[in-house]
Amino acid sequence: MSIIFNNVRIPMSGTFFPGQKVLVEKGKIASVGSMIRKNVEKVIECEQKYLIPGLIDAHSHLGLFESSTSVDDISEPFADITPHLRPLDGIKMRDRAMEDARRAGISTCMVCPGSERPISGICSILKTNGNSADVGLIVEQAGILMSFGEQVKGAARKGERPYATRMGVSALIRETLMKAQDYYALKQSKKMVKDREIDMEALIPLIKGEVAMRACAHRVEDIMAAIRIADEFKLKLVIEYGTEAHMIAAVLAEKNIPVVLGPTLIPRFRYELNEKTFESAKILMDAGVDVAFTCDYPGLPIETLRVAAAMAMQYGLDERRALAAITDVPAKILGVSERLGKIKKGLDGDLALFSGHPLDIRSRLEALVVDGDLFVFSDDLKVEAGN
Amino acid sequence: MKTILEKGIVFYQGKFQELEKLVIEKGKITEITLASSKAKKGKPVPPPKKKVETSANTIDCSDLYILPGFIDAHTHISLEEEGVGWYDADFNESFGLATPHVRAFDALKMRDRAFKDALHGGVTTAMITPGSANPIGGQCCIVKMVGNIAEAAVIKESSGMKFAFGENPKRVYGEQKKFPCTRMGTAAVIREWLMKAQDYLKRKKTKEFKEREIKLEALLPLIEGKIQARAHAHQADDIITAYRIAQEFNLDMVFDHCTEGHLIAKELGKWKARAVVGPTFSSRSKPELRNKTFETVEILMDEGCIVALTTDHPVMPIEGLSVAAAMCVRHGLDEERAIKAITENPAIILGLDKRLGKLEVGYDADVVIWEGHPLDTRSRTKAVFVDGNKVI
Numbered sequence: 137m138s139i140i141f142n143n144v145r146i147p148m149s150g151t152f153f154p155g156q157k158v159l160v161e162k163g164k165i166a167s168v169g170s171m172i173r174k175n176v177e178k179v180i181e182c183e184q185k186y187l188i189p190g191l192i193d194a195h196s197h198l199g200l201f202e203s204s205t206s207v208d209d210i211s212e213p214f215a216d217i218t219p220h221l222r223p224l225d226g227i228k229m230r231d232r233a234m235e236d237a238r239r240a241g242i243s244t245c246m247v248c249p250g251s252e253r254p255i256s257g258i259c260s261i262l263k264t265n266g267n268s269a270d271v272g273l274i275v276e277q278a279g280i281l282m283s284f285g286e287q288v289k290g291a292a293r294k295g296e297r298p299y300a301t302r303m304g305v306s307a308l309i310r311e312t313l314m315k316a317q318d319y320y321a322l323k324q325s326k327k328m329v330k331d332r333e334i335d336m337e338a339l340i341p342l343i344k345g346e347v348a349m350r351a352c353a354h355r356v357e358d359i360m361a362a363i364r365i366a367d368e369f370k371l372k373l374v375i376e377y378g379t380e381a382h383m384i385a386a387v388l389a390e391k392n393i394p395v396v397l398g399p400t401l402i403p404r405f406r407y408e409l410n411e412k413t414f415e416s417a418k419i420l421m422d423a424g425v426d427v428a429f430t431c432d433y434p435g436l437p438i439e440t441l442r443v444a445a446a447m448a449m450q451y452g453l454d455e456r457r458a459l460a461a462i463t464d465v466p467a468k469i470l471g472v473s474e475r476l477g478k479i480k481k482g483l484d485g486d487l488a489l490f491s492g493h494p495l496d497i498r499s500r501l502e503a504l505v506v507d508g509d510l511f512v513f514s515d516d517l518k519v520e521a522g523n
Numbered sequence: 524m525k526t527i528l529e530k531g532i533v534f535y536q537g538k539f540q541e542l543e544k545l546v547i548e549k550g551k552i553t554e555i556t557l558a559s560s561k562a563k564k565g566k567p568v569p570p571p572k573k574k575v576e577t578s579a580n581t582i583d584c585s586d587l588y589i590l591p592g593f594i595d596a597h598t599h600i601s602l603e604e605e606g607v608g609w610y611d612a613d614f615n616e617s618f619g620l621a622t623p624h625v626r627a628f629d630a631l632k633m634r635d636r637a638f639k640d641a642l643h644g645g646v647t648t649a650m651i652t653p654g655s656a657n658p659i660g661g662q663c664c665i666v667k668m669v670g671n672i673a674e675a676a677v678i679k680e681s682s683g684m685k686f687a688f689g690e691n692p693k694r695v696y697g698e699q700k701k702f703p704c705t706r707m708g709t710a711a712v713i714r715e716w717l718m719k720a721q722d723y724l725k726r727k728k729t730k731e732f733k734e735r736e737i738k739l740e741a742l743l744p745l746i747e748g749k750i751q752a753r754a755h756a757h758q759a760d761d762i763i764t765a766y767r768i769a770q771e772f773n774l775d776m777v778f779d780h781c782t783e784g785h786l787i788a789k790e791l792g793k794w795k796a797r798a799v800v801g802p803t804f805s806s807r808s809k810p811e812l813r814n815k816t817f818e819t820v821e822i823l824m825d826e827g828c829i830v831a832l833t834t835d836h837p838v839m840p841i842e843g844l845s846v847a848a849a850m851c852v853r854h855g856l857d858e859e860r861a862i863k864a865i866t867e868n869p870a871i872i873l874g875l876d877k878r879l880g881k882l883e884v885g886y887d888a889d890v891v892i893w894e895g896h897p898l899d900t901r902s903r904t905k906a907v908f909v910d911g912n913k914v915i
Contacts (some may be wrong), residue, residue: 303653304625306628306630307624307737319734356633356634357630357631360672360674364629476734489550
């Protein structure tokens with residue numbers, strides 16, 4: 137299908153530029169400019185509405201959490217080290233939250249198992265338009281989720297797991313990574329014939345440095361523990377949550393470690409959330425750290441991703457960086473910036489059309505395009521067949 | 524930036540003396556001049572300055588006491604953050620009798636107000652160790668009391684391996700109805716792992732060796748003599764058991780707590796033992812503390828042991844370190860040795876006596892200015908320098 141958005145505002149160098157046209161063909165953005173002439177199947181007259189790249193939440197449990205039920209497919213409460221768990225096998229594409237995500241302008245999510253175990257599984261990148269997870273997961277192996285601090289300790293207490301302290305969590309993770317390093321070394325040496333181990337196999341891309349260690353950590357000491365381990369094993373690192381990351385912004389900037397920040401719009405219901413502030417994003421960005429917002433669905437409803445960016449603006453962040461933190465920065469952190477996060481020729485046809493400024497929460501989403509699939513949410517929107 | 528302390532009473536070369544000038548530059552002590560040396564030589568002032576010091580910050584310390592920062596060679600600071608619940612208790616790891624691979628360094632919380640309390644109490648350096656629930660508890664670290672991240676405070680990430688003898692492991696595992704419930708059992712666990720580690724070391728040197736085991740990897744530096752064995756032992760017989768094992772495996776051992784050390788002072792003296800004694804201010808809360816006394820320090824020192832005092836924070840608050848030294852003086856120890864027990868001796872025990880524990884040229888500028896005699900509990904710290912930075 138081909139779609140053209142006529143007379144639309146698009147973000148350009150820190151502001152919204154009016155009178156633009158954006159053409160989507162074969163699932164990709166085919167052209168951007170004011171002088172596009174082309175016969176297309178659908179013409180959308182936008183009347184100066186706001187078109188932005190499809191939003192990206194770089195950390196969620198979308199599709200693993202099952203709406204309106206008491207059970208979910210997020211955490212394995214009786215296992216501690218499960219790098220081989222694949223979101224692919226648990227995602228429910230017809231869960232209501234998938235529609236909620238689309239209605240919120242979200243075209244892409246990172247989906248991962250829960251953050252209650254030291255090593256809980258693979259992080260995958262999911263588009264919200266698919267009919268099956270096999271189609272929806274555009275990158276299956278995009279990281280390995282690990283967790284530090286109070287949440288892991290609390291879960292261990294509740295589940296009577298055999299570890300109890302921060303020291304123990306770090307020790308378990310180190311032990312696993314050491315095994316994985318040796319397993320990989322053995323596997324490479326041709327002399328050694330060996331039976332495969334499924335958890336070690338899942339860790340190989342991490343050990344090789346192809347994908348990132350995604351470390352859930354709120355407090356300074358937990359973030360530092362993750363950094364220490366990543367340094368020891370020479371791993372790429374992304375910090376998830378990062379409630380106190382702003383307190384060590386200089387360290388993160390120097391080591392070039394991005395932060396997937398949030399969920400901030402929650403009460404301080406755990407001790408480790410004590411230093412939570414909406415100022416974090418600006419402090420981190422000013423120091424030179426890449427920051428993407430997350431609502432950690434179902435930690436917060438998936439619709440609140442825009443709200444996170446707007447709240448950061450309320451606390452001093454500028455519009456350009458606030459918007460980037462839900463579009464091109466998460467794309468960069470997820471390693472898919474050559475496909476996602478910008479309105480640019482050749483990138484995926486993922487676009488969200490808002491009635492007003494996208495960071496004004498009163499603006500509503502009128503249409504979403506994901507890989508060229510059009511979802512219309514407003515009866516007033518003028519969608520006409522082209523000729 | 525230069526800091527110059529002028530006048531005052533300095534604890535220098537083991538005794539209190541009149542100071543003329545102490546200079547701190549780039550985090551180190553660069554000059555110490557005593558008033559007496561000036562008088563003897565009859566010269567007006569020490570070496571003439573080459574250039575005019577505009578950036579020097581001079582502090583008049585007349586009537587004040589100047590000491591090296593105190594060192595507590597056995598604490599659990601911030602492993603269990605004060606005033607917080609289970610979520611910040613990172614004391615004992617419960618996944619096994621032997622957890623040599625757990626590291627206190629990974630659980631340090633620099634926000635803990637105990638670090639500030641320590642500085643107020645004149646303490647600038649502490650060894651931090653995991654708890655004593657497991658026969659082999661994990662790795663100790665040594666940090667200064669400053670910095671927003673552990674890396675900024677660190678002196679040694681892994682300085683020793685914690686072992687526990689006596690009642691604690693017995694109680695913890697006994698309550699869980701698990702082995703070991705006896706002192707024999709505890710010693711057996713320790714021996715078993717040390718034996719494994721020795722064999723692992725041999726195996727590691729062969730070509731067939733491929734896969735590392737993290738617990739044994741953690742024990743290698745100990746077996747190779749690169750880090751110390753830190754033996755938690757109160758009762759005399761537990762201390763002797765610890766020593767026996769240290770001999771068998773050729774370990775560099777320090778005795779922690781050493782509550783009944785005075786009952787075997789001759790033996791400890793013969794072994795040239797290093798002991799970190801305390802927390803003597805705690806109550807006799809378990810049978811193995813029944814012979815606890817403030818006289819232990821003096822008795823052990825008289826036999827030639829190197830003795831340091833500890834608060835075992837949070838068992839006793841860290842500010843209590845100088846109070847513990849004062850209590851030893853009340854029980855007969857001389858003032859100079861009491862101060863050594865919280866400065867020079869812990870530095871020797873921690874293997875840091877080339878940079879900490881004394882005011883000497885070239886040493887770290889961890890300097891505390893006291894308003895009165897440091898062992899007078901009414902005295903307050905007026906200023907505290909760590910690595911030359913004024914932190915209080």
